[in-house]
Amino acid sequence: MGTQGLEIQEAEAFHHKEEVFERFGWAGMTALIAAGLLGLLGGRGPLTSAVATTPSHAVTVKYHRFERHTARTDLTIIAGAPAVREGQVVLTLSPEWVDSTDIQQVTPQPDVWQRGTEGLRLAFTAGPAPVTVEISYRPDGIGPKSGTVTENNTGARISFGQFVYP
Missing domain, CATH: 1.20.5 (Single alpha-helices involved in coiled-coils or other helix-helix interfaces)
Structure with a gap:
């Protein structure tokens, strides 16, 4: 056995x-x-939010580095005193950023909303205080995307980058 x-x-x-x-x-x-x-997975966290400012403080952009595809989010643009000319602030959003987003709402309502080859041009009536513009949007594409905000009165430009998760 x-x-x-x-x-x-x-x-x-x-x-x-x-x-x-x-x-x-x-x-x-x-x-x-x-x-x-x-916040690296598209939610809100300490690494998600970012702020970019021009050296002259003419324009400040607050944005989220990481987003979810089709989730509603905000881009905040603050135009300081150097950006105000003749009671007006004029901002242009780059075409590559505008094409990759679905803009839901702009607050305050712009006096001029004009789409051209240089991007989306928005003009706002401005008082003596800084003008804060909130753009609510939904990202259309997945992956990295970049954008530029140009303040037309001073020529100040700010570039920013985001990553959109599925």
């Missing part, structure tokens, strides 16, 4: 592989949770 040996060696090898797999799983889940909390 033959005896079969215990399969201890095989069981140890299996358990070692299982432990390695489990550690990778925990590390992956931890990284995913951390990325979500930091």
Whole structure:
């Protein structure tokens, strides 16, 4: 009558592989949770928001670096005193950014809304205080996209980049 040996060696090898797999799983889940909390997955977090300002402080753009495809979001443009000329602020959004978004609403309502080869030109009546423009939009494309805001009175330009998740 033959005896079969215990399969201890095989069981140890299996358990070692299982432990390695489990550690990778925990590390992956931890990284995913951390990325979500930091805002890297399209939500709101400390790494999501960004602010770009011209050296003269004529224009400041507040935007989100990471967005979700078709999720509503905002782009805030603040035109300071150097940008106001004859009671008006004129902003132009680059065509590549305008083409990759579905603009839902612009607040305040622009006096001029003109689409051309240079992009979307928006003119606003301005008082003595800085003019704050909120553009609500939904990203149309997936992947990296860039945009430029030009303040036409001073020629100040700000470029910004975003990444849109599916």
